[in-house]
Amino acid sequence: MDVRSQVSMVFHLDKCIGCHTCSIACKNIWTDRKGAEYMWWNNVETKPGTGYPTKWEDQRIYKGGWERTGDGVALKGAGKRRGLTNIFHNPNLPVIDDYYEPFTYKYLDLIESPAGDDQPTARPISMITGEPMDIKMGPNWDDDLSGTPDYARNDPNLEALSPAEREAMFQLERMAFFYLPRICNHCLNPACVASCPSGAIYKRGEDGIVLINQEVCRGWRMCVTACPYKKSYYNWATGKSEKCILCYPRLEAGYAPACMHSCVGRIRYLGVMLYDAERIERVASSPTEDLVENQLGMILDPFDPEVILAAKANGIADSTIHAAQNSPTYKFVKKWKLALPLHPEFRTLPMLFYVPPLLPVMASVKPVDNEQQAEKMHEIAKYWPDNWLYDTSTKDLWGTLDQVRMPLKYMASLFSAGDTEQVKDRLKKLMAVRVHRRHTTVGDIDAEQAQRALFEADLTAELADEIYYLTSLAKFNDRFVIPAAHREQAIEMLEFAGDVKGSTGFGFKSGSATRGS
Amino acid sequence: MREIFGKLLAAAKPVAGLAAIVGMLTPTMGRAESGADLFKSRCVACHTVGGGKLVGPDLKGVADRRSSAWIVKFVQSSQTMIKAGDPEAVAIYNEYNKMPMPDWPLSPAEIESIIEYTKSAAGDGATAAAAAPAPPPKATAEEIALGQKLFVGSVRLANGGPACSSCHDVANDAVISGGVLARELTNAIGRSGHQGVRSILGSIPFPVMQKAFEGKPLTEEEITALVAFLDSENASHKGAMPRDTGIKLAAGGGGGAVFLFLMYSVLWSRRKKGSVNQAIYDRQVASR
Numbered sequence: 148m149d150v151r152s153q154v155s156m157v158f159h160l161d162k163c164i165g166c167h168t169c170s171i172a173c174k175n176i177w178t179d180r181k182g183a184e185y186m187w188w189n190n191v192e193t194k195p196g197t198g199y200p201t202k203w204e205d206q207r208i209y210k211g212g213w214e215r216t217g218d219g220v221a222l223k224g225a226g227k228r229r230g231l232t233n234i235f236h237n238p239n240l241p242v243i244d245d246y247y248e249p250f251t252y253k254y255l256d257l258i259e260s261p262a263g264d265d266q267p268t269a270r271p272i273s274m275i276t277g278e279p280m281d282i283k284m285g286p287n288w289d290d291d292l293s294g295t296p297d298y299a300r301n302d303p304n305l306e307a308l309s310p311a312e313r314e315a316m317f318q319l320e321r322m323a324f325f326y327l328p329r330i331c332n333h334c335l336n337p338a339c340v341a342s343c344p345s346g347a348i349y350k351r352g353e354d355g356i357v358l359i360n361q362e363v364c365r366g367w368r369m370c371v372t373a374c375p376y377k378k379s380y381y382n383w384a385t386g387k388s389e390k391c392i393l394c395y396p397r398l399e400a401g402y403a404p405a406c407m408h409s410c411v412g413r414i415r416y417l418g419v420m421l422y423d424a425e426r427i428e429r430v431a432s433s434p435t436e437d438l439v440e441n442q443l444g445m446i447l448d449p450f451d452p453e454v455i456l457a458a459k460a461n462g463i464a465d466s467t468i469h470a471a472q473n474s475p476t477y478k479f480v481k482k483w484k485l486a487l488p489l490h491p492e493f494r495t496l497p498m499l500f501y502v503p504p505l506l507p508v509m510a511s512v513k514p515v516d517n518e519q520q521a522e523k524m525h526e527i528a529k530y531w532p533d534n535w536l537y538d539t540s541t542k543d544l545w546g547t548l549d550q551v552r553m554p555l556k557y558m559a560s561l562f563s564a565g566d567t568e569q570v571k572d573r574l575k576k577l578m579a580v581r582v583h584r585r586h587t588t589v590g591d592i593d594a595e596q597a598q599r600a601l602f603e604a605d606l607t608a609e610l611a612d613e614i615y616y617l618t619s620l621a622k623f624n625d626r627f628v629i630p631a632a633h634r635e636q637a638i639e640m641l642e643f644a645g646d647v648k649g650s651t652g653f654g655f656k657s658g659s660a661t662r663g664s
Numbered sequence: 665m666r667e668i669f670g671k672l673l674a675a676a677k678p679v680a681g682l683a684a685i686v687g688m689l690t691p692t693m694g695r696a697e698s699g700a701d702l703f704k705s706r707c708v709a710c711h712t713v714g715g716g717k718l719v720g721p722d723l724k725g726v727a728d729r730r731s732s733a734w735i736v737k738f739v740q741s742s743q744t745m746i747k748a749g750d751p752e753a754v755a756i757y758n759e760y761n762k763m764p765m766p767d768w769p770l771s772p773a774e775i776e777s778i779i780e781y782t783k784s785a786a787g788d789g790a791t792a793a794a795a796a797p798a799p800p801p802k803a804t805a806e807e808i809a810l811g812q813k814l815f816v817g818s819v820r821l822a823n824g825g826p827a828c829s830s831c832h833d834v835a836n837d838a839v840i841s842g843g844v845l846a847r848e849l850t851n852a853i854g855r856s857g858h859q860g861v862r863s864i865l866g867s868i869p870f871p872v873m874q875k876a877f878e879g880k881p882l883t884e885e886e887i888t889a890l891v892a893f894l895d896s897e898n899a900s901h902k903g904a905m906p907r908d909t910g911i912k913l914a915a916g917g918g919g920g921a922v923f924l925f926l927m928y929s930v931l932w933s934r935r936k937k938g939s940v941n942q943a944i945y946d947r948q949v950a951s952r
Contacts, residue, residue, distance in 0.1 A: 200940075201939075201940045201941050208936055208940060209936070238932060238935035242938070242939050244938075244939030244942070244945065245939050245940050245941060281948070281950050283941075283944075283945050284941055285947055297944050416825075
C-alpha cells in the first residue's frame, strides 16, 4: 500500500445556477493576460451542449486520454511514437476557431468620440490581432441551450441515446438542461503528465495538484492533445502551455481556490482524500464497466488504522490525515457514494467528482385547497389565490427516475462510462434525502413512505440528515477542509534551517546587523 | 619538305591528335590536298563523319544543316562569328562546353573540299571507325611526373612558353600557387577528353593563350606529358565533377515530393482538418 494524499473536489450539480462567477473569479486572477485571453481554466457548460472547446468530449476528434491496450493503457493521441510522427505538425490539436477568437470592445470610443448625429458604438476588437472583428464564437456560446440545433443536438453524449430518445429530449415542454462547471480534474493518472516530452508537467507529491513548470515547458503542446478534458491551454504569447493550478498559492495559505470561494450556489467542496498509488495502473486499465467501482475502491478509509500507519510511513502529516477524516469530498464520494467522476472512460482517474443533478423531476399539477394556508399568512404578505400544487411526490417511489427528462443513459454517458445503474443509485439517494426531508419539514409524506425510500436507497435517517446538512446548510469550513501546507517543513527540503539558527532578528537571510557595520 | 612531314604524319598515326598539330604546322603549301586528306589531318581530332560527337559535333550531313559560306566563315574564325553574335555559332559554342574551335588558315576552296568529303563519306562506316578516337596510350609514371613539373614550371618548356601554372590551377598538393587568370584544369580531361586537350595544346584556340605561346609551341613530348598529368588529375578527382543528370534530378526531386505529399495525405487522411465549428462559421454573415 502506497498511501498518498490528493486534494479532491466535489461539484454538486443540483445546486449550480450557471452564473459563471467561478469563471470570472478565475479569469480575473489567473488568465487576464496576453496570450491567455482564450483560456478558461474554469468554465461552465450547458448540458446538453458541445462545451468548450467545441465537442471536447469527442476523442475521435481530439484524440485525448488513454486507451486500453492488452496489458495496460496507452495514450490515444500522444506518446513517444505519435509524438515523433507529429513532431512538426500535430493535427489533433484544437485550433483557435475550436475555442473562439478572444475579443474586447473599443470602450474608449464611447466617451472620446466627437459629437455626431449618432450614438458612438464600441466595436469589438480581436485580442489577438488588435483589429476590428466579427465575433463568431464565445466560450459559452451554447449557454442555456442557445443555438440548440448547433450546440445541444451536437452533444457527443447524445450518441448513447436512440434517435427517438434524442427527439424526446428536445420536445418543447420536456426540454431541460443543467450546468456542468469544469476545472482541471487533477487526475491520478494524468495523460498530460505522461505526454509531456520535456518533463515539464508534474503531480505535486504533497497534494496531487498537477502543474506545468513554466521554466521547463518547451511548448510542444502534447499535453493539449493528451488531456481529454482539454484543460491544458497553449499560451501563444509566451510559447508555453498553462493549466489550472487549483490556486495552490491560496491553498497553501489556507484559502479555498478562487472559483470555489466565489461560488454563489455553494456547489463546490474541497478536501483531502487518501488513495493507494500502487493501484493506479491496475485501476486505469480495468474494463470500462468496472472503472468507477475500481476508482472508488482505491480511495482509502482515513479512519482505518492500517491506512493511517501507511500514510505516516509515507510522510503524510497528521494534519493532512486529520483533514482527510473531515473531508467533505470523502463523504460525498466514498461514504455516501453520491458523486461520480466526469467521463471515467478517459481513464485518467479524475479527482473532481460530480453529484449528478436530480432536477428537473417529473411533476404533476393537482388541485388542492389552499384556503387554510392562506389564512395563516400575514396580511401584508403577497398572496396568490391559486388552488393547485406543483406535486413532485409520487406513489410508486422510483417511477419518476425512469421518466426523468434528462435520460439516465445521457447521465451515464457523462458520469459513469455508460453504466446507468451507477447514476440511478446516486439519484435514488438524492431523492430519498428529499423524501425524508419533506417528511420532516413539510409532513405531507408519511413516515412509512419516507422510511421505505431511505431503506431502498441504502440510507438511514441520520445519514440523510448528514447529507442534507452538507448539501444545504454547510458553512465555509465544512465545505473546504484544507490541510496545512507545512511550508516550514517544505523549506527544510531546500535549505538547512540550522544554518540560520541564532542569527535571527533583523535580516534573516543576511545575518543580523552588527554595530558599526 | 612535304615528304618529311608525310613521314612524320605516318609516324604519328597512332596518336591521332598529332595530326591536328602537324596540320597546323603545315599551312596551305604547294598543291591543294584532297578533302579526305585535309579532314584526316586537321579535323579528325575533334570531329567524325557519322561516328558521333567527339570534342566537336559529328559532321555527317553538315552541308545540309548549314550553308557553305557559313561553314567557311566558321572554320576560318569561329570566335569572330560568335563575338558578332551569330545565333547558330553561339548555340554550337554553348552546346560544346564553350570550347572554341581553332581558327584554320584554310582557303575557301580547301574548306569546300572538306565539305565535299563529309558528303561522300556520309554513312561510310570505315571513315567513322577511322575517325573514332584511338584509345589513349597508357601514360607512364615518368610522363605524369614530367607533366607535373612542366605544369608548375620546374622543368621549362622547350620552346620557352610560360608554365601552365602561371595562369591555371589544379587541385594537386604539388601545385602550390596555381594561377587564377584562366580556367581551373583539374577536370579538363573530363570536360574535353584526351583529343580535345591535345588539340587545344597543339593548336591553341584561346586568344590570350595564343598570344602567350606565339612562336613558342609545345613539343609533342610536352603535350603527351601534360595530357598524362591532367588525365591522372582528372582520374583522382572524378567525384569532384558531378554527373550531369539533366532534367532527371529536378524531375525526380519534384516527383518524389509529390509522391511523399500524396502518401502523407493518405497516411494522415483521418486527421483533424480545420475547425469543428467551421459549419457554424460558414453560415455566419460577415459585417465587412
